[in-house]
Amino acid sequence: xxxxxxxxxxxxLLQAKGIKRTYGSLEVLKGIDLEVKKGEVVAIVGxxxxxxxxxxxxxxxxxxxxxxxxxxxxxxxFTQKDKDLAKFRNEKIGFIFQFHNLLAEFTALENAxxxxxxxxxxxxxxxxxxxxxxxxxxxLSDRLNHLPSQLSxxxxxxxxxxxxxxxKPAIVLADEPSGNLDSHNALDxxxxxxxxxxxFGQTFIIVTHNEELAEMADxxxxxxxxxxxx
Numbered sequence: 001x002x003x004x005x006x007x008x009x010x011x012x013l014l015q016a017k018g019i020k021r022t023y024g025s026l027e028v029l030k031g032i033d034l035e036v037k038k039g040e041v042v043a044i045v046g047x048x049x050x051x052x053x054x055x056x057x058x059x060x061x062x063x064x065x066x067x068x069x070x071x072x073x074x075x076x077x078f079t080q081k082d083k084d085l086a087k088f089r090n091e092k093i094g095f096i097f098q099f100h101n102l103l104a105e106f107t108a109l110e111n112a113x114x115x116x117x118x119x120x121x122x123x124x125x126x127x128x129x130x131x132x133x134x135x136x137x138x139x140l141s142d143r144l145n146h147l148p149s150q151l152s153x154x155x156x157x158x159x160x161x162x163x164x165x166x167x168k169p170a171i172v173l174a175d176e177p178s179g180n181l182d183s184h185n186a187l188d189x190x191x192x193x194x195x196x197x198x199x200f201g202q203t204f205i206i207v208t209h210n211e212e213l214a215e216m217a218d219x220x221x222x223x224x225x226x227x228x229x230x
Contacts, residue, residue, distance in 0.1 A: 012035045013040075013073065014071065016032060016034040016035075016058075016069070017071075018031045018032075018069070019031065020065055021054055021058065027226055031067070032051075038203055039197055039201040039202070040218045041193060041206065041216075042218065043208055044056070044222075045209065045223070046222050050225060050226070051223055056205065056207050059173060072093070072170060090118055090119045092171070093169050093173060094171070094173070095174075096172060098177065099180060103148075107146060108135060108143050108144055108146050108147075108151065108159045108162075109131050109132065112163045113127045113130075113163075116167060119167055127166070132144065134162035138192065139158070143155060153180060153181055158189070158192070165196070171203045172203065172204050174206040174208075177189060177206065186210065190216060194216065
């Protein structure tokens with residue numbers, strides 16, 4: 001039985017089992033299971049208040065469940081001490097949010113490189129090289145030294161994508177990544193996710209209200225009232 005469970009876990013890059021979360025008397029997540037394979041793009045849709053962002057934050061170890069387990073690359077993430085969990089998060093998980101959260105006083109390159117400086121596992125030379133490589137891939141090679149205020153909304157979000165990919169994470173979690181973009185930039189961003197999946201095997205879990213993006217995904221899952229319906 002134990003060998004069968006281990007074999008099952010190895011089939012998935014991420015596995016969440018029985019995730020529950022409450023805030024006061026409000027039961028936000030009611031025992032959610034999810035399995036995601038390497039290279040998948042999974043979209044999670046549903047009405048506001050369904051628990052989508054809460055679930056994503058737990059998958060990203062930004063919050064802890066009252067019950068349940070999350071495995072990433074066969075590691076039961078919440079068994080780690082806080083310091084080890086922070087290191088794991090920095091190395092294995094990339095985040096993209098609706099609002100890019102770039103640091104206004106730093107250039108595009110400095111913002112993209114930030115996770116590398118925090119992690120400390122690469123030399124400064126390698127961090128900068130990786131940042132330039134990603135920004136070039138994302139069409140921003142001529143914007144390296146621009147501040148966020150000098151970039152368009154689409155450019156700012158692409159810098160945020162570069163930042164999420166800097167440490168070569170196992171998985172990228174995106175919460176309404178195109179929610180603050182116009183339709184043209186939103187489509188460009190959506191196509192970029194699939195380019196990264198196709199060329200580099202990058203794995204994405206995306207919470208979105210954008211049905212076009214959801215339909216492009218390998219799987220479209222629906223959350224409602226703290227449950228995963230499909």
